[in-house]
Amino acid sequence: MEKPEKLIVDGKRLDGRAPDELRPLKIEAGVLKRADGSAYVELGANKVLAAVYGPREMHPRHEQQPDIAVLRCRYAMAPFSVEERKRPGPDRRSVEISKVTREAIEPVLFLELYPRSVIDVFIEVLQADAGTRTAGINAAAVALADAGVPMRDLVSAVAVGKVDGTIVLDLTKEEDQWGTTDMPVAIVPRKKMITLLQMDGHFTGAEFKQALDLAFNACERIYEAQRQALRERYAIKQGG
Amino acid sequence: MIHVQNRELVVPGQLIAEGDYRLRDGTFREGKQVYSAVVGLAELRGGEIRVIPLQGRYIPSRGDVVIGVVVDSHYSGWILDLNSPYTGNLFVSDLVHRKVDLLREDINKYLSIGDVVVAKVKDVDERMRVQLEIDQPWMGRVEKGKLVEISPVKIPRVLGRKGSMLKTLQDVGRCRVRVGQNGRIIVLGRDHRMVNAVVEALLMIEREAHTSGLTDRVRLMLEKIVSGGGD
Numbered sequence: 001m002e003k004p005e006k007l008i009v010d011g012k013r014l015d016g017r018a019p020d021e022l023r024p025l026k027i028e029a030g031v032l033k034r035a036d037g038s039a040y041v042e043l044g045a046n047k048v049l050a051a052v053y054g055p056r057e058m059h060p061r062h063e064q065q066p067d068i069a070v071l072r073c074r075y076a077m078a079p080f081s082v083e084e085r086k087r088p089g090p091d092r093r094s095v096e097i098s099k100v101t102r103e104a105i106e107p108v109l110f111l112e113l114y115p116r117s118v119i120d121v122f123i124e125v126l127q128a129d130a131g132t133r134t135a136g137i138n139a140a141a142v143a144l145a146d147a148g149v150p151m152r153d154l155v156s157a158v159a160v161g162k163v164d165g166t167i168v169l170d171l172t173k174e175e176d177q178w179g180t181t182d183m184p185v186a187i188v189p190r191k192k193m194i195t196l197l198q199m200d201g202h203f204t205g206a207e208f209k210q211a212l213d214l215a216f217n218a219c220e221r222i223y224e225a226q227r228q229a230l231r232e233r234y235a236i237k238q239g240g
Numbered sequence: 241m242i243h244v245q246n247r248e249l250v251v252p253g254q255l256i257a258e259g260d261y262r263l264r265d266g267t268f269r270e271g272k273q274v275y276s277a278v279v280g281l282a283e284l285r286g287g288e289i290r291v292i293p294l295q296g297r298y299i300p301s302r303g304d305v306v307i308g309v310v311v312d313s314h315y316s317g318w319i320l321d322l323n324s325p326y327t328g329n330l331f332v333s334d335l336v337h338r339k340v341d342l343l344r345e346d347i348n349k350y351l352s353i354g355d356v357v358v359a360k361v362k363d364v365d366e367r368m369r370v371q372l373e374i375d376q377p378w379m380g381r382v383e384k385g386k387l388v389e390i391s392p393v394k395i396p397r398v399l400g401r402k403g404s405m406l407k408t409l410q411d412v413g414r415c416r417v418r419v420g421q422n423g424r425i426i427v428l429g430r431d432h433r434m435v436n437a438v439v440e441a442l443l444m445i446e447r448e449a450h451t452s453g454l455t456d457r458v459r460l461m462l463e464k465i466v467s468g469g470g471d
Contacts, residue, residue, distance in 0.1 A: 037295065055297055055325040066367055108252075110268070110277060114299070115368050117325040145252050148296030148393070150277035152268065153253030190253050190275075230251045230279050234294055 003178050008164045013175065015044075019168045022158070022218055027138065027229035029146045037147025039229070041139040044172065045129035050139035052147040055117035069114035073102040075136055077125040097133045098123075104137050104157065104186040104196035110150040119149060130176040131159045134184050137196065142226050146233065154226050155195060156219040157186035160211040162203065167211050169218050185215040189223040192216065246284050250276040256289055266291030281450070294450070298324040298392035298422040300361050300370045305379075307387070307420030308372065310355045316342055318351050320359070323389065323422045326368045330359060334373040335380065356382040356426070358418055378418075385418075385428035388439055390446040392423035397449045398442060405445070405455050412462040413438040437465040 007014060017023070023044030032038035035051035042048075058064040075097040079088050090098075101123065109119070121144065123136040134157035141155040161171045163179035176182050181201030187194050203211060241258045244250060256267065257274045266278045267289050276282060280291040300306065300322060308320030308328050317331040332340045332347045340347065351357065358379045359372040374380045390398070398419055399406050409417050415429035415438045425442055429435045441458050448454055 036297070057325055057327070114325060115366070117368075145279050146295065148278055148293050150266070150268075151252035152275070152277070154251070227251045227254075231249055234249055234279060 001174065004174070006164060007175055007178060008166055008168075013163070013168065013172075015172060019166050020214055020217075022170045022221065023172070025222065025225055027142060027225050029142050029229045029233035035143075035147075037143045037145070037149070039139045039142035039146060041135050041142075043131060043135045043138075043170070045127060046125070046132055046135045047127040048132060048135045048139045049124045049126060050136065050143040051122045051124075052119065052140070052143040052149065053122075054119040054147070055114040055149070056120070058116060058118040064116045064118075067115050068111040069109075069117045069119055071102055071106050071109060071111065071119050071121065073098045073105070073121045073123065073140070075101055075123045075125070075133065077128060077132070081125045081128045097136070100196055100198065101133065101137055101140065105140055105144070105155055107193070107195055108141075108152045108155055108188055109144070110152070113150060119144070119147075128173075130171050130173040130182075131184070133157075134159050134186065137186050138222055138226060142229055145230055153188050153190045154223060155186055156189050156222040156226060157184065157196060158215050158218040158222060159184040160215045160218075162201065162207065162211070167207060167214060169214050181211075183211060183215075185212065185219070187216065187219050189219055242284060244282045244284075247281045249280075250282045250291060251279050252277055256282050256291075257284070260287070262288045264288055264290030266293055292396075293393045295391070296393050298322065300324060300326055300328065300364050300368070300422075302361055302364055304361045304421040305419075306359060306361060306372070306422045307382075307418070307424035307426060308357050308359055308422075310351050310353050310357060313348060313351070313353065316340075316347070318357075320357060320372065322370065323392070323424060326370050328359065328361070328370040328372045330357070330372040330374075334362065334371075334375075337374075351381060356387060358382060358420065358426070382418075382426055385416075385426040386435055386439055388425045388427060388442050390423050390425065390442060392421065394446045394449045395419060395421055395423060397454070398425065398445055400455055405458065408455055408459050408462070409438055409441060412459055412466065413441065414466070433465065434462075437462055 026042040028040045031040045037052040039050045121140050125132045137157040162181035163175045183199040186196035243255050254276045276291045278293045280293045310318045311321045312319040320328040322328045362371040362373040414434050418426040427438045
């Protein structure tokens with residue numbers, strides 16, 4: 001695709017959204033039978049699957065922590081998730097995202113309840129359209145709750161950025177590519193605690209504040225969708 | 241001040257109550273506020289709050305009766321898989337209740353790898369090392385029966401209120417049913433048909449754990465099979 005002349009026309013973005021509008025969001029919990037917990041998230045064209053195993057016995061044993069459980073995260077993109085085939089396997093980018101995802105989720109878990117064990121989180125990106133790390137975090141939080149892992153709260157995440165001089169929410173691939181700034185944010189909604197904040201590009205102080213406010217508001221909406229997904233998953237069970 | 245109804249479905253981080261309550265499993269406190277830590281049903285009884293989990297692994301706790309599978313043996317005992325993140329350790333002396341001269345006696349005659357054992361959790365330390373013991377005549381190696389594995393969080397439903405469901409299973413199903421807190425159940429009976437029926441009933445309990453009137457439906461299903469009906 002060629003770079004369009006303008007990414008925002010008459011206050012509308014390429015896909016017709018307002019600057020502070022999220023892409024359509026769909027969250028489903030408990031989609032995988034063999035995992036202890038799982039979730040599927042669609043955010044616009046993003047399709048992300050998360051699976052949780054554990055707490056279970058930690059192998060290799062020397063990585064066990066005697067007093068707490070270890071959280072292991074793996075973010076991976078399917079070879080067919082992007083336009084040009086992605087070579088499968090961990091690369092510099094996915095290793096980094098795995099690490100920041102783990103650090104975004106770790107603060108809400110009661111790891112001290114399960115000494116010597118491990119909780120594995122696998123995030124598989126099936127289709128990517130910018131903002132997969134935040135979609136992955138949203139999916140992982142729901143999957144962890146679905147697995148029955150005790151948590152202080154869920155974690156909600158969204159990206160904000162600057163495109164054509166306008167602060168926008170939830171960038172698409174085109175906006176990410178030709179925009180000036182991309183900033184993924186993950187928060188613990190109840191305590192308004194930021195657990196992930198990365199930035200690629202530039203913001204002025206005022207722009208940063210505006211972008212962060214936008215992200216916080218969007219996270220509230222995502223948080224509600226996550227809770228709703230969990231309620232729906234278990235309401236069906238109650239009906240028998 | 242309570243923010244949810246009794247037996248309402250709650251999700252992690254959801255505010256349940258504010259004030260001085262005694263907290264049980266599945267909840268945590270931040271200041272005066274009490275929150276749920278898991279997806280489950282909030283249960284408020286007297287000054288106590290707990291969340292009945294709908295999902296999760298078995299975590300050993302002292303006094304639980306569990307059903308383990310021997311996965312390894314060592315110098316003075318065995319390691320048992322407990323369907324849990326943690327394995328259990330059973331010493332010979334906690335199995336045979338006497339001093340055992342390990343130099344003279346080969347302990348492999350008591351248990352071998354693959355054996356199924358009913359045991360009690362004697363102790364769990366802060367590192368979650370689990371010690372098991374056999375302290376009742378009905379515990380120990382399981383000679384025969386069918387082993388069923390269900391989700392450990394559904395075990396209270398298999399027992400029922402004051403053991404009512406278990407009593408139905410045993411009386412109507414004409415089987416002996418041994419329930420381990422770790423989600424494993426042994427069904428023992430003379431009649432194959434009834435054993436299979438009880439196994440079916442257990443799987444039904446797991447599927448429909450959060451519906452009411454389940455004990456009656458289980459009774460009906462078993463009675464139908466006893467009287468020659470069913471499949």
